[in-house]
Amino acid sequence: MGWLAAGEGYEIALVDGKVAARSTRGAGKQLKTLPKALRDHSEVERLRRFAEWLDQHAAACVAQVDAWMVSSLPVPTGLLGRVWPDEAWQVALRDLVVVGDDPDEAGFLRDVSESGELRVVNLDGETVRMSAETVRLPHPVLLPDLDDLREFAAELGVTQKVEQIYRATWTKPAEEELAPKATSVNEFSGARFASRFALTARAESHGYRVSGAYAICGVRDGGMRAEASLWIGEPYWDGDGETGSLSWNDKDGKALTLREVSPVAWSEGMRMGAALYAGRIVERTEGK
Incomplete structure (x- = not known):
């Protein structure tokens, strides 16, 4: 994007996502800060709104590509x-x-x-x-x-905006290693937080939805839809927060046995559990 006229003696442009200004006098060097005379200028405000839209658009593109990859x-x-x-x-x-x-x-x-x-x-x-x-x-x-x-x-030296090859993954155990009627895992149970609010905030900060007593990760694995749900406590509980078991449901809310969970749904559910579990209160032993 080129430089735009804004007020007498100044031009503005988006530089690294922020509104920058330069003087049209002399060498036209970019200024370190936005002059006071431009801070409320209509063109500056318009450019700020455009920058916000670009940020939202970039985030939406990443979210869509991530959805394609996960599904x-x-x-x-x-x-x-x-x-x-x-x-x-x-x-x-x-x-x-x-x-x-x-x-x-x-x-x-x-x-x-x-x-x-x-x-x-x-x-x-x-x-x-x-x-x-x-x-x-x-x-x-x-x-x-x-x-x-x-x-x-x-x-x-490849870097990916959407986490794919370096994404943390969990391989589903072989079918014979899973009890036929088992519907949950307890690997991430018992993680204690200062409050349920702190636990909810951690879940939401990682992009997971919170509904009722659960943190939820929705997955569409090919033609199959599933939700991984981790117990985080009743919504209005004002005491300590603590995680419970992790389970999976199909698109109709029916509980899936662990054997029925797809490899992607398993990995993404375990990834959610690990992300929340990592934020738990860790008790320090004396002298350490």
């Missing part, structure tokens, strides 16, 4: 081609691992043509073109070469 649903490449020119979409999508028609061929997304042809860097370090009607942005628990992808990403 592992196919995304039309034509859609990616239409949104790619938008810098906010590029930031959210760039360097995510994508998979096309061949599930064994994954690569880091680097570019998308207007027609939807993808340019990716594969595990051999080669830049290849991927032509498919749809691609997936797989959840990391579904990536068979996750360790190799992480190692290669470190070599390339």
